Amino acid sequence: MTEITPKTQHDYPYKITLDNHIEVSLRLMTPADTHRIVTFARSLPVDDLLFLRMDITKLNVVAQWGQNLKEGRTVTVLAEVGSEVVGYASLHHNEVTWQRHIGEIRIQVGSRYRSQGLGRALAGAIFARARNLKLRKIVAQMTPDQHGAIATFERLGFRTEALLHDFVIDRVDCTRDLMIMTYEVPTSAKM
Numbered sequence: 001m002t003e004i005t006p007k008t009q010h011d012y013p014y015k016i017t018l019d020n021h022i023e024v025s026l027r028l029m030t031p032a033d034t035h036r037i038v039t040f041a042r043s044l045p046v047d048d049l050l051f052l053r054m055d056i057t058k059l060n061v062v063a064q065w066g067q068n069l070k071e072g073r074t075v076t077v078l079a080e081v082g083s084e085v086v087g088y089a090s091l092h093h094n095e096v097t098w099q100r101h102i103g104e105i106r107i108q109v110g111s112r113y114r115s116q117g118l119g120r121a122l123a124g125a126i127f128a129r130a131r132n133l134k135l136r137k138i139v140a141q142m143t144p145d146q147h148g149a150i151a152t153f154e155r156l157g158f159r160t161e162a163l164l165h166d167f168v169i170d171r172v173d174c175t176r177d178l179m180i181m182t183y184e185v186p187t188s189a190k191m
Contacts, residue, residue: 012077018116022081026125029076029088031066036078038062040085045111050170051143053106068092075133077125079109079118086110089122091129091138101136105183107152114148123156130185138183143168143176150179158183 013027029037041049041056054061068074073094079087087109094100105126109119130138140158142149158181167178 016117016121018113018118020116022113022116024086024113024118024121025080026077026121027080029069029078029090031063031069033078033085034059034062034066036085037065037088040088040110041108043110044108048108048111050172051146051149052108053141055171065090075126075129077122077129079113079122081113086113087118087122089119089126091126091133091135093133093135101134102139103130103133103135103137104139104141106140119152120156127183127185131187135185138185140181140183142179142181144179145176150181153181153183156183 013025015023015025017023037056038059041052041062049055049057054065056062056065065074065076069076074090074092076088076090078085087107089105089107091103091105093103105123107119107122107126109122127138138158139161140149140153142153144150144163160179161182162180164178164180166175169175
């Protein structure tokens, strides 16, 4: 896969070619993309929706995400094939708390585009954003039964920090453990 990680927001959009030779455009999300994210979310398998931290199938929830983009608390990179959103990666941070050096990464890739390098490319784009924001650590949260996500984050260099028992509740009211993984952001431009 050809991978170019942009250094600034002005480097967007840019194109990558996945392992299966499909060309994908990466660009920064804007609040105007709210309906497109909802459409993408509603196309995901039901099992994928069980583990999302917020219900992005609801327009009002994604509208709040758009507000966070406007206020600079969130940066999201969209992956598109033609006019279709096929994935995203978000970096959530808060500049005024005692955890202002930490960002939380969230990645979602449509099932047709998994295992093709798209998640890795989206993570690389978010790592570049984290460096630009001078963040020192990126946190990923998931349930221990999300084996594919855990393997992906481990390949990216994340390590397990904590396992919290019965810490989250899914859409069908079952409690689950929460795994917290972290990645130390290198200060150099090369990862």
